[in-house]
Amino acid sequence: MEFIQSVIGYFPRLLAASPIVVQLALGAMALALVLGLLLALARISKIKALRVIALIYVEIMRGTPLLVQLVYIFFVLPAIGIDIDPVPAGILGLGLNYAAYLSEVFRSAILSVEAGQTEAALSLGYTPSKALWRIVLPQSFVVSLGPIGNYFIAMVKDTALTSVIAVTEILKTANVINAQTFETTAVYTAAALLYLLISLPLSRIVSALEKRARVHV
């Protein structure tokens, strides 16, 4: 009982750090969605240079640890004169990294739309780009919603990594509290529970969104 009480006791201070988590996750996801879509379009482009550039980007971002990328942005870039504050650096790192994964989601979703959809659009007088934006992408977005939701939940948890670049999010706050109270078990249990409390409703929201988007299936 005492343990539970002290866990609950740590909640308010940790909760105070959660707006930063929301800020990081939403900011990074917005960046990842836009960049991911652009990368996916580059990957299926007719122009070989675009395909190669996008592929190299994706392979580098997927092939190196997110933690290393964050450290790189925050500690290495200042060495060449690019100084970024902790929160923007976190958004940038998470966003650039998740864009690589989302580009693969978008790419396979775009390719999953039957060629007949494009052909029908072209035959009706759509230009190729209009067919892509009006007919193909809306359909592939529905297919991508599930995976995008999954990555969003994963990203919320990965915001914890930004604690190493001085973002005072939940884990960093827990570290600080732990250094004061040494109640290690209670502090980190509270932090873990808080992440769970954020993630659980998110997965509900994601499946509800998915259901709504799939009315036509």
Add this chain to the structure above:
Amino acid sequence: MSSELIVSVRQVHKTFTVRRDPSWWQRLRGQKREVNIIEVLKGVDLDVHKGETVVILGSSGSGKSTLLRCLNKLETIDDGRILVNGHLVGYEERAGQLVDEKASVTAKKRTDLGMVFQQFNLFLNKTALGNVMAPLQDVKKMSREEARGIALENLQKVGLIDRKDNYPSKLSGGQKQRVAIARALAMNPSVMLFDEPTSALDPELVEEVLAVIKAIAAQGTTMVIVTHEMQFARDIADKIVVMDQGVIVEEGTPDQVFFNPKHAKTYALLKRSGLAVRPPGTLGEQIGEAGKL
């Protein structure tokens, strides 16, 4: 026929290039990429006049669907000219050579050719009404109300007004194809192209689609139809064209083609569908117009 020429196909050639790349270990052993060039169209000529219904028959691989898809440049051509209302579609001519034109120019010209596909190709995320409205709004830039009015009118024509709010997944194959026909018709094209419109349908659903096509033909719509439905071809066609191995082997009125086929391929097609009258060259006496051949 003396009326206006809508589609003119002149000496069209087309090849498909099939490349087979060796796997990495075959390449190590010195195997080269295999390139096969298949001639699908070997000099095709065809005229379609205003109000005419032209049916293209032929076995699989004869090039009939490819020819149809060349008319609106869903397939490219290697040589020859295809004119629709006097214009090249998808190309411009520079120093006697065909050069790809701007995609936006091609798109505009394509609105003049309505196409109906074997697999319907309805937009899966739109209702029946949405399917018909989308190109009116996106391509013809109509207002929502205007597009809706025209869409409803065309759904009425194909008898699906009560299904307007259904998504394609809730429509039968025949209904899907009728929506697809309404969608193409709504753009008010000068010629309708049908690419085996009933080949993907269950037998009991074929009739409803054929009936709709017949009704449209009866209104004087210019049409080019690729089909395997011989009886339907006979009923609807002003002109029947038989293709084999990339060339047109026979061309004539239904009576000429069905009653007095000149080519063995035509006879084989007729025989398979149980409609053959007599083999080529065995018509002794003159029977009506067919005898003049």
